[in-house]
Amino acid sequence: AQRVTQPEKLLSVFKGAPVELKCNYSYSGSPELFWYVQYSRQRLQLLLRHISRESIKGFTADLNKGETSFHLKKPFAQEEDSAMYYCALIWGSNYKLTFGKGTLLTVNP
Amino acid sequence: NAGVTQTPKFQVLKTGQSMTLQCAQDMNHEYMSWYRQDPGMGLRLIHYSVGAGITDQGEVPNGYNVSRSTTEDFPLRLLSAAPSQTSVYFCASRIKWTGNTEAFFGQGTRLTVV
Numbered sequence: 308a309q310r311v312t313q314p315e316k317l318l319s320v321f322k323g324a325p326v327e328l329k330c331n332y333s334y335s336g337s338p339e340l341f342w343y344v345q346y347s348r349q350r351l352q353l354l355l356r357h358i359s360r361e362s363i364k365g366f367t368a369d370l371n372k373g374e375t376s377f378h379l380k381k382p383f384a385q386e387e388d389s390a391m392y393y394c395a396l397i398w399g400s401n402y403k404l405t406f407g408k409g410t411l412l413t414v415n416p
Numbered sequence: 417n418a419g420v421t422q423t424p425k426f427q428v429l430k431t432g433q434s435m436t437l438q439c440a441q442d443m444n445h446e447y448m449s450w451y452r453q454d455p456g457m458g459l460r461l462i463h464y465s466v467g468a469g470i471t472d473q474g475e476v477p478n479g480y481n482v483s484r485s486t487t488e489d490f491p492l493r494l495l496s497a498a499p500s501q502t503s504v505y506f507c508a509s510r511i512k513w514t515g516n517t518e519a520f521f522g523q524g525t526r527l528t529v530v
Binding site: 358 | 514
């Protein structure tokens with residue numbers, strides 16, 4: 308069963324518009340959730356994690372246990388935000404890191 | 417620190433050939449793992465290791481072997497390459513296998529099996 312669901316494969320917005328990348332998870336324990344980003348021709352890197360409750364590059368994500376969601380938001384998208392975004396979950400006794408299928412964000416000028 | 421280093425960056429294999437993808441990290445991380453990245457499938461866990469001498473299977477382990485004789489190295493072996501193994505492979509490491517820890521990734525190996 309898929310533990311992390313990202314319903315949008317592709318998301319296209321205009322510069323300056325708000326953006327929300329959706330992520331839902333399935334895990335009965337206490338979730339440890341992350342957003343990773345892969346810019347073109349670069350390696351995956353951590354964007355933010357729920358436990359830190361931080362804002363990185365203007366992005367925030369709030370854990371909603373009732374809706375089992377961890378959506379990524381930014382009020383004003385920039386062209387440099389264009390990238391592949393992965394939601395990820397650490398789960399199980401061996402703390403496996405599982406990724407969603409990813410959302411390709413394109414910010415148009 | 418170099419971080420996580422993968423070699424080679426690109427490889428073309430013929431069906432049935434074997435090869436080893438190398439992964440090394442210089443951060444003294446306990447946890448290492450291999451993923452494959454395919455269009456529309458995201459990253460899928462192949463094998464992982466929580467420390468030297470300890471390995472376990474992920475979601476898609478068939479056709480791959482791993483070993484962890486040292487903390488630094490975690491090679492991935494393709495026993496008999498198949499076209500279905502054409503993919504981009506990523507190695508990742510985390511400082512500890514428990515808890516909320518950041519994963520650091522290599523730059524990837526693009527493998528084509530013909």
